Amino acid sequence: MKLILRAFDLKLKHTFTISRESIDIQPSLIVELKDGEFSGFGEATSNPYYNITIPKMTSELETLRSVIESSSDETPEIFWNKIHPSLQNNLFALCALDMAYTDLYARKKGKKLYDLWHYNTDKNPLTNYTIGIDTIPKMVAKMNELPWPIYKIKLGTPEDIAIVKELRKHSDAIFRIDANCGWGVDETISNAIALQKLGVEFLEQPLKADNWEGHSEVFKKSVLPIIADESCIIEEDVAKCHNHFHGINIKLVKCGGLTPARRMIQEAKKLGLKTMVGCMTESSVGISAIAHLLPQLDYVDMDGPLLLAKDIAEGVRIENGQIYYTDIDGTGVLLNESL
Structure with a gap:
């Protein structure tokens, strides 16, 4: 080899x-x-x-x-x-x-990877499309550039609620909010009330990763589900998230790959946690690997190739949130020959 x-x-x-x-x-x-x-x-x-x-x-x-x-x-x-x-x-x-x-x-x-794992792909979840922090007009323009059924909106500014209110005027899509550790406890609890009224599905990692006392308080008081990201890195973190979060967002790069991610998903399910896998703006190489975990997930964020000016590989196809596999075995990836 x-x-x-x-x-x-x-x-x-x-x-x-x-x-x-x-x-x-x-x-x-x-x-x-x-x-x-x-x-x-x-x-x-x-x-x-x-x-x-x-x-x-x-x-x-x-x-x-x-x-x-x-x-x-x-x-x-x-x-x-x-x-x-x-x-x-x-x-x-x-x-x-x-x-x-x-x-x-x-x-x-x-075999395709999902076949090797004996997964049934008939009911795969849709992927969201991420809108990064920007001026409101530019965030609206990004949404108009790619109409999508689910948007993940990055927040962590003094104008977060105003941003979502304005974006809601331009789309009936499901909104997911990712504050990337940018909020405090009271701010999260208050924002959740306002954001629930604006059609937000869940909040991802509002507090700093190690604020476990704060996570517990938010878990008990938030009107929206809270999904762990930076607080759930490796396999041992899954159990910590129980009774602190409603679900976990697994990043393959952070936990060490597909092998531990599959174990984390099973552990989360045993604990009654929602399961999600996210991406780190990878090309179709990393994203196509995520696609084979879809049958085990409640949510997925695998929009990496959609954010790129040019992809370096061919793999799964993403259209309006739906993932379509290739005919190639394994993850279904081919690097572009021109590279």
């Missing part, structure tokens, strides 16, 4: 702003594992909040090249358990590797 690493700068259609940063370019690392005629692909993006860079991921994967390339036919679970101790401090790199290995494993079996 051969390890191939490629770095890309994904240019966005629009400046993307959340409560703590703005970006125009999203650096991304693509991992390819090639075994004979078969190739599997994985992806992880850089992230300053988690101190993750492309050089850092590349360097740590290079140190494991001999171990990785000597692997062959073990299951993705065995492979993940073997690699995890060496990459437990860089789960983004582990995610890209796990994704590529799982994709390769399914392709060698001649």
